[in-house]
């Protein structure tokens with residue numbers, strides 16, 4: 001029961017004279033209920049892969065399907081629409097607008113996917129990430145751990161089939177990291193697919209499967 005399917009992804013970058021093949025035929029699948037960790041040294045293609053899976057970037061070759069629907073090779077507006085409804089994305093740069101409260105950030109993410117039926121109660125979602133009492137705070141008023149969980153609430157705003165996260169526990173202390181990992185694990189238990197790019201030993205530990213990237217390819221286990 002595959003919820004995320006990447007088939008033979010290539011990503012070619014040209015910057016002036018410089019040409020880089022950041023992805024060289026990457027194929028992977030994430031099933032419902034599964035947590036997959038992607039690891040690899042800097043420059044191995046992890047961010048490029050995540051961006052292609054999320055429909056934020058277009059692969060030069062290959063295809064990405066989410067819940068059976070192709071998201072790659074579509075106009076940006078269509079990719080954005082599919083992403084809003086089907087994929088939760090948590091990037092290191094953060095996904096919160098600074099002038100909006102936590103609650104309004106989540107509301108906005110929901111508005112972006114207007115028309116979708118399933119709606120968990122907003123307060124329930126904030127309680128789930130432990131931010132019920134911080135709903136009206138602005139991002140700048142939050143601690144690092146609270147920011148990470150607010151970002152997660154935004155990523156989960158539309159109950160996505162797939163959650164893609166780039167180093168979700170990067171700068172968190174041990175206890176907060178455990179808490180965020182617990183939330184990821186619950187997503188998988190609820191039958192969603194989870195893929196995390198991570199260097200964290202703890203995050204790798206909760207994964208059902210680890211995919212190691214090197215030079216744009218998946219290393220043999």
Ligand code: ADP
Nearest residue numbers: 013015020022041042043044045046047048049
């Ligand atoms: P990682 O996330 O594992 O550090 P990246 O996906 O960021 O790897 O980068 C993979 C390769 O692609 C690197 O050689 C990097 O320099 C190159 N690259 C990434 N983004 C761009 C870009 N926008 N333009 C040109 N080259 C890029």
Ligand code: ADP
Nearest residue numbers: 062063064065067068069070071072073078082
């Ligand atoms: P492929 O790249 O493999 O040809 P397609 O785009 O043809 O993939 O779509 C794969 C499946 O997803 C098909 O069953 C198709 O009907 C369905 N599908 C494609 N686009 C959409 C869409 N925008 N909304 C709903 N279903 C879609």
